[in-house]
Amino acid sequence: MTQGADRSPGRRTVIGAAVLGTAALGVGGATAAPAEADERHGGHGSSYRDLPQPTVIAHRGASGYRPEHTIGSYQLALDMGAHVIEQDLVPTKDGHLVCRHENDITGTTDVAAHPEFASRRTTKSVDGVSLTGWFTEDFTLADLKTLRAKERIPGNRQENTLYDGRWAVPTFEEVLRWAEKEGRRRGRPVWLHVETKHPTYFRGLGLGLEEPLAKLLRRYGRDRQGSPVFLQSFEPTSIQRLAKLVSSPRVVLLSGASTRPWDFVQAGDPRTVADLVKPAGLKWIASFAQGIGPTLDLIIPKDASGKLGTPTTLVRDAHAQDLILHPYTMRNENTFLPADFRRGTDPNAYGDAFGAFKVYFETGIDGIFTDNADTGLLAASDFRG
Numbered sequence: 001m002t003q004g005a006d007r008s009p010g011r012r013t014v015i016g017a018a019v020l021g022t023a024a025l026g027v028g029g030a031t032a033a034p035a036e037a038d039e040r041h042g043g044h045g046s047s048y049r050d051l052p053q054p055t056v057i058a059h060r061g062a063s064g065y066r067p068e069h070t071i072g073s074y075q076l077a078l079d080m081g082a083h084v085i086e087q088d089l090v091p092t093k094d095g096h097l098v099c100r101h102e103n104d105i106t107g108t109t110d111v112a113a114h115p116e117f118a119s120r121r122t123t124k125s126v127d128g129v130s131l132t133g134w135f136t137e138d139f140t141l142a143d144l145k146t147l148r149a150k151e152r153i154p155g156n157r158q159e160n161t162l163y164d165g166r167w168a169v170p171t172f173e174e175v176l177r178w179a180e181k182e183g184r185r186r187g188r189p190v191w192l193h194v195e196t197k198h199p200t201y202f203r204g205l206g207l208g209l210e211e212p213l214a215k216l217l218r219r220y221g222r223d224r225q226g227s228p229v230f231l232q233s234f235e236p237t238s239i240q241r242l243a244k245l246v247s248s249p250r251v252v253l254l255s256g257a258s259t260r261p262w263d264f265v266q267a268g269d270p271r272t273v274a275d276l277v278k279p280a281g282l283k284w285i286a287s288f289a290q291g292i293g294p295t296l297d298l299i300i301p302k303d304a305s306g307k308l309g310t311p312t313t314l315v316r317d318a319h320a321q322d323l324i325l326h327p328y329t330m331r332n333e334n335t336f337l338p339a340d341f342r343r344g345t346d347p348n349a350y351g352d353a354f355g356a357f358k359v360y361f362e363t364g365i366d367g368i369f370t371d372n373a374d375t376g377l378l379a380a381s382d383f384r385g
Contacts (some may be wrong), residue, residue: 056083099170149168172194194227210242254292256297302338
């Protein structure tokens with residue numbers, strides 16, 4: 001999630017109370033082996049509309065407490081009781097889908113400490129942005145598995161560095177297997193929220209994301225309308241392509257109002273996100289998707305001082321098209337909270353996250369992405385009363 005640079009700061013954990021208080025809300029993984037999964041999820045899968053409201057989506061797992069997109073991060077989020085766990089997908093050189101927020105793995109792995117890969121450091125333009133580092137598409141899966149994951153922003157989340165080197169970069173298939181195992185243990189499916197990252201860029205390299213993703217979804221029985229998975233992308237054409245391959249629920253992600261999806265840029269489509277959140281744009285999205293994932297500023301804009309202003313009509317307009325809304329991203333730290341919910345002067349200290357969650361929930365959103373699933377679950381519980 002979160003298109004472009006994402007500078008998430010530190011944490012102070014409130015895990016204990018949340019794990020104890022939300023254990024009953026835990027959702028497990030796909031309940032059957034691949035051979036059985038089609039029958040289980042096809043004829044008896046639960047609808048995304050049956051998820052608890054508001055739905056708490058663990059953003060890259062429990063990324064406020066563990067290095068993001070690791071099995072450890074996903075496991076902690078599930079143990080906290082998160083309703084849905086997010087994965088971002090990028091490909092390896094040999095076409096395997098792995099879970100990383102970006103294909104640039106410079107800051108999320110120990111690749112820089114591997115002299116055998118020093119020559120692979122390079123500069124690339126990804127969706128119009130020049131980046132220098134190491135990229136998944138230049139590594140085979142075997143290469144990538146020699147690396148270890150680490151905390152992306154150690155200056156802000158120093159406590160997370162305790163877990164540096166503990167986990168490898170997971171493949172999406174490994175996550176599916178983990179979800180099945182946890183589902184059998186818990187007796188209910190683990191819901192996943194799966195994003196295709198930079199799909200136009202990768203298709204141009206001959207590494208299309210949608211086809212291998214659809215193949216895995218079919219193999220693990222998550223390709224039906226009732227399957228416990230959301231498919232998401234900032235590029236609408238990726239969602240349109242997936243709609244032709246599988247029937248799983250689909251969500252179009254929306255960045256800032258003035259931005260254009262990269263596939264629009266490449267195709268010469270002049271529409272911006274501001275156009276897509278108008279009734280006509282939402283009607284178009286509803287023709288191939290079941291929901292939208294807007295940045296929270298599209299729900300409630302901030303004023304010049306960083307305080308929340310008046311909510312837009314986006315929730316009402318999206319619901320009028322029968323679209324669900326899963327906006328992003330709530331975090332506990334002052335740096336990421338609206339100015340009216342910051343407390344004290346330390347940007348990495350926790351502010352009044354519960355107050356901010358409440359205001360966002362009051363708009364009628366169907367769910368929310370958060371780095372701190374425990375906080376989100378308690379806030380959702382308070383909101384439901």
